[in-house]
Amino acid sequence: MIESGMPPSVESNLPPRKVRVDLGARSYDVLIGRELLSRLPEFVALHVIHGPYAVIYDVRVDGLAGKVEEALKNAFRSSVQAGEKSKSLEQAAFLLQQMAERRIPRSGTIVALGGGVIGDLAGFVAATYLRGVNFIQLPTTLLAMVDSSVGGKTGVNLPEGKNLVGAFHQPKLVVADLDALATLPAKEFAAGMAEVIKYGAIRDRALFERVARGVTPQDADLAEIVEKCVAIKARIVEGDEFETKGERALLNFGHTIGHAIEKATGYTRYLHGEAVALGMRAATWLSRREAGLSQEDARDLEVALLANQLPVVLDPAVDSQAILGALGNDKKVAADGGNRWVLLTQSGEAESGRTISPNLVAQAVEYLRVHPDDL
């Protein structure tokens, strides 16, 4: 903690890294760095985002919520239980009522402080309360920093399925303070790394080669790594803000089989990023067969997963048929009934739109039974 009167640390003098998401009237900045939450007053003033601020936060980041409330004048806070269960209509209704009770005006701002669950939930509240109020994302998980806080997709789950209710509602500002990651469980950090590896694999060979050596929350170049991921997502979102052109499809690399694994295991056995890690390994095998990916590049993806403590072998208790069955219901199934696969042509380059025979898909799932070192 820096006491007032003490000289600010070197970090706090540095301007944060900034990625502009260019969406015309809905453009915004993503700021990335360390010691940023205490500088929020500076950032909201610069971006002309007014209070009152309703800070919706995950109970697990209670300490940070205190800091944010202290930093922002005229802020209220509402805690939300940790976990996917909180991404519900009931929770959204409760929060909407709180906004009304506190008379948050149209000019006020909802602030999400937490991971993707809080971002999606608070974003949905911001999209619907008074037909839409200002929204700020303060992501506290690696996944939220590189993925869910950027792009404007907000929403909640229904008992029938995930993310079935929602709205596009872009934030006015995203502040990713890497210091928030200090308390994040290692497993959650690794799950976020799966998305980081994905960005490198589909778009940026240099990023891929860097992250293949393994990344920790303390790494000096973490801000640069997050910045690169956010920039890749920003460019893709800019080209397809409302997901109508299929340009966002590349972001689904590893997600077709990943989603099927999550579904087949009732969303309990693997974190999303862990399932995506397995899905990327399977998609890499398919890329070797169908998209000309070299053996060396395929091996590098496995190395990257291993270096970041991600799973590469499927739990033997998970049934292949259950995964293949779940694939049939994948929401990314193309109109012609085939899966639109995203495959790598080389490290840093991907293509989408492939249809793959069910037989080959089954072989890719079986490939996940064997550890790369035992092949």
Ligand SMILES: NC(=O)c1ccc[n+]([C@@H]2O[C@H](COP(=O)([O-])OP(=O)(O)OC[C@H]3O[C@@H](n4cnc5c(N)ncnc54)[C@H](O)[C@@H]3O)[C@@H](O)[C@H]2O)c1
């Ligand atoms: N909107 C989008 O574009 C988009 C994209 C990807 C994922 N998502 C959504 O994001 C959600 C997953 O996000 P997530 O992985 O961040 O999950 P999460 O929000 O559940 O956070 C993961 C876990 O970490 C805890 N946590 C968060 N920050 C912490 C911190 N700094 N210290 C200690 N613990 C902390 C949480 O309590 C939770 O237990 C899913 O609901 C998914 O649908 C949305």
Ligand SMILES: [Zn+2]
């Ligand atoms: Zn994902």
